[in-house]
């Protein structure tokens with residue numbers, strides 16, 4: 579068991595006054611959305627202008643906030659000080675990506691005199707799961723670059739952990755990939771210039787090359803945004819787990835992955851914890867067994883994750899719906915004291 583006392587969420591954020599970008603990740607259904615909303619609620623209640631940005635394929639903020647949000651538009655959360663929400667529709671972005679890709683591929687195949695139908699390539703590319711992640715990541719970049727000036731705090735609620743980690747990890751991979759792509763594109767273009775008898779025409783084409791322009795633009799965006807992802811003073815990635823074997827194992831694995839990508843780990847929230855207060859009211863055999871089972875998993879958490887734990891969130895008797903409940907989540911996060 580690690581004897582080191584964990585730094586609580588509030589100690590952690592007070593120790594880092596420049597924190598601005600928060601991410602929540604974890605296995606599906608563990609409470610990423612409610613944790614993100616709880617963090618956002620806390621900062622908004624401190625008078626900070628806060629944006630809660632959801633990057634889920636399924637609209638999840640609307641259900642938590644019990645308020646409908648228009649897709650891709652920042653909206654004020656009614657009744658909560660300076661809290662704003664943005665629900666990005668990944669499906670829309672993926673469709674836009676697909677259309678753009680199709681257009682570029684058509685252009686490229688024509689340019690390279692390759693007599694193949696571009697649609698087949700587009701289908702292969704678009705069914706790859708990384709296509710969706712890439713679209714999601716592009717949305718994160720957009721939000722950081724476009725909204726950062728307007729908010730003190732931006733909390734990102736990301737989809738399932740694999741996506742979230744990979745999409746953050748992509749910042750490193752993207753960079754390598756883009757450098758290679760730009761280089762090989764330059765080589766291909768200059769070869770074409772060398773081979774061509776109508777040099778001026780090809781030079782003109784190079785200037786118009788939409789793929790090259792895109793790659794350069796993407797790299798510029800990456801370069802601009804990368805410092806935010808790896809800066810532990812501005813950025814923190816929080817993991818949510820349950821006191822259960824699988825989510826704990828997932829969090830352990832992903833903390834290692836995140837560190838390998840130089841992404842700053844903010845810490846871990848343990849959600850749906852059965853507290854002594856709950857158990858005073860609960861006498862059923864089922865709940866008593868659950869409580870005993872939880873003790874074992876909490877021991878694992880103390881052994882493997884303890885100094886990184888920032889808060890426990892209790893199991894509520896109902897789903898977390900609406901901002902009265904989010905306020906409770908926020909209080910639990912903020913008031914947690916390690917025992």
Ligand SMILES: Nc1ncnc2c1ncn2[C@@H]1O[C@H](COP(=O)(O)OP(=O)(O)OP(=O)(O)O)[C@@H](O)[C@H]1O
Nearest residue numbers: 606607608609610611612850892893894896897898
């Ligand atoms: N502490 C809690 N007590 C009671 N219900 C909870 C608690 N935490 C989360 N829930 C409920 O569990 C469900 C999942 O929570 P949430 O949507 O935050 O998880 P998620 O990790 O964002 O899920 P997904 O992977 O689908 O995005 C929701 O219905 C939420 O209201």
Ligand SMILES: [Mg+2]
Nearest residue numbers: 610611634638
């Ligand atoms: Mg969610």
